[in-house]
Amino acid sequence: MSAYLNTRVSLYSGRLWHAEDFDVLLRATDAEIADTLAERGLVQLVAGFGASEHAPAAANDPLSLEQRIIAQTLDETRVLIRPLNGAARNFLIYWTARFEVTNLKTLLRGKMTGERSAALLARLTPMGSFGRLDHQELSLAEDVGELLRRLEAGPYAAIVRQARRAFEQSHDPFNLDAALDRAYYEGLAQRASALESCAGPGFRNLMGNLIDRINLVWLLRYRFNYNLPPAQVYFLLVGSHYSLTGARLRELAALGSPEAVLAELPQEWRTRLDAEQGIPGVFATMDRIAAEYAVKVLRTDAPAITRAFAYLILRERDLRSVRAVLRGRQLGLPAADIRIALHQAPQEVM
């Protein structure tokens, strides 16, 4: 099975984008875009760019670009999961659950603003076989309280329970979102730790890059944008045993400025991070560091699950850049501006 997965990952790796490929996409005419995307295996994204032989019915697809990007990611993850079982399978399935957590947050926000259920449903991302929530039923909940209680009786009870208590205490939507995000990533780290002994150091480092990046960006944002006290900031971060351990995060949260925080980071990050970049810039740099490492992992003979995870990280990064190009074109932005955007902050999925 691992031979199959390794071969599959190697085949998929050939579809990853290089910097010059984005230039080709930028220069392509509208008529050529569908074929360019289809050549890179992005059949789900072809919709909206006219029917092609690769996706003849795509023109009628009602999904948004973002929804199609997620559909593409889910399609590929589904193929990679097929030969897996046990902890590796659980991990990749849970990896896709962050899209469902995003749906869950959309539902909660919709209920807070009293959005119509039909409009709310249209904004949710179809999860296909990965879906565990009954969108229709949840969209018909009367208010946030009823929705949270229903969610607590469902598959995301572990993620929602703490969030509900936090929300009931404060009625602050920020507390709700922060609790959901933290619970999701703690669940991911927990599932990853079950794999780390057998999936090798490569897997641990991929996870470390992900969790450390999230913790650093959240820390900077909560501490210096939202001005939360250090203790609360620390509480909202993901429990971690990677480079930024709990003790390190407490020290960083207690510092008084972003510059001071960046100055205390490990040497290999410090040389590449600059406080003047702002938080999006820090995220982009950390993302780049993680991507460089993922490329290295992909080229090694690391265990199949590690290579599959590295591929998924890189593929999602590509898809975010493809989205930037396509959105930029739709908005009629100059190519130079889109190129700048490509080198700046990729947006977080959650």
Add this chain to the structure above:
Amino acid sequence: MLRAEPLVKIQLLMLASEAPDAALELARFGVFNPGSFNGKSAASEALPDLLPESPAERYREAWLEAESRLSKLLEQCGDSRPLVFPDDAAAPSLDDLQELNAWLKEVWTACLACHEGEERIQDERKHLDALEETLSKLERLNVDLAHLLRSDSLLSVNIGSLPANGLKRVSEALSMTGTLVSQFDHVGDQIFAVIAGPRTRQDEVRGLLAQAGWRELAVPEELRTHPQEARAWLENERQQLDAMSGAECKIMGGLREQFGPRLHEARLRVALARPLAEAALAGVRGKGGLAALAGWVPRRELQELRKTLESRFRGRYMLDVREPSPHEAADVPSLVRYPGWLKPFVPLVKSYGVPRYGEFDPALPFALTYLLLFGAMFGDIGHGGVILLLSLLFVRKLGRMALVGAAAGVVSMIFGVLYGSIFGYEDILEPVWLSPLHNPVHVLSVAVGFGVGFIVFTLLVNARNKWVAGHRAEALFDSTGIAGLVFYLGAASGLASVAGASIVAGISQNAAWMTAILGIVVVAGFKWYEAKGGLGERILVTAIETLETGVNLFSNTLSFMRVAAFSLNHVALALAIFTLAAGLSVAGHWFTIALGNVVIIVLEGGIVAIQALRLMYYEGFSRFFSGDGVEFVPLRLEAQVGKY
């Protein structure tokens, strides 16, 4: 019974204000399956452009909300009275439905408040239970809570609970503010703790605790000074909760009394609105004051439908009727009417798939062949009798499936007579036909012969299905069509002749082989014609697919040997039990015989039932039955809420 009823596509154009009533009328009519507007007739082709709006979408949205609220309300208040639909009842208009929905929202919000209040009271009760347990520990500690909790101190002290899995993180976070957490009890998934830190940093701590789901214990004054007073205080708290719960119940009771009668009426109106809401899912088109519904009805019901519409709408409608075009065969629903005795077998067919419109419906041959195979593999008068008795005994629990069990039992008994077997004993009755144990080769030959007949039947059905669907080349020349059949019959006759038998009298061995070669050459030619790609690829595809034709047909035929194998297995199992029993005392002997027979009925009976199903699905259905048809689901008036 062997094929779906001929359907016609109708498009009903009417005033938009009458669309809910039109859908209701179609639901009462009982045989209208809503469909989409993708027809090819001159009138319908232009319809989506002429009627670009979807007027029923808001209606469906309002209905879904109303239905959801109503089902939640009924869960709380209950209303089990049967719904009676008056003949002249009209469906609510969009405005009526929205008004009803708004009322249901109001009632549900009131109910929800009571419901949530009750949930909170339950939470509080659990909390008090945990607190009682905790305070009994505090009593033993003899802590001076008054000193600990006094407000003029420089120290800020909180007592409360938080989720156990968050304790470590909260402790670490609070240590950053110079605050200590001391856990003193653990009840369920909650821990009870004292938090103490500098009063100057209490604001920081408060924000963190809110995030962590901390629940402060509102410890009363008397408890602070005399922990022993706790029990009285707890008792008082409990009484207050009971009073609050009583008040909530009273409110709920009041709501039931106040809204109960209208809820029944609401149920009726929601049920009357269902047809249009459901039709909207398939698509209702419109523009301005016009709306159009599309769908399928049986051709023979058309006159009746016209009469119904005429009596209700008196000419204020336009009905466009057309035959389904060949290209939309996959979208046309299948409506097959089965006689009562066949209905129990239908779910077994449908678990494989629904036949496409126009395809041969396999329910009847399935039922007959399944029973035949089961009987042949499990032929025993006693075991069949037990299955028959059990099916009749549990008829209420098994419902319609009891008939399948009873029929299988009867056929098993008939084969028991043919095999001369009763509870495994082969020497009590003379076999009317043969004993499998003594004639294994004969039984194997019969099984293979049956397999040949069965596969010929499936090939013929497939050729017919392809022909009807307009794929005539496939019907004639493909490996599962007539050419495949010619090859199969020729090869089977040739092999039979080699083995010294003859399938069709008067056909020589050479003629049989020539027929087989002719068949396979035609199949290969068709595969070559169908294959795409370069020369090498076409040669490869043709060679492999042609080879596969032969291998598949004969491996499928040999699969039927399992029928004989299981009939032998049945006897062999019984023999094993008799051998075991023979070495035991009288009581042990009969106990072993009885237990062995139970094992045979449960274990072997189950395996044989599955094997017969497997033969039907994989050697039969997969050859001619695509199973991707659409079931005919008519609009109906549903008396129950929560159907969709």
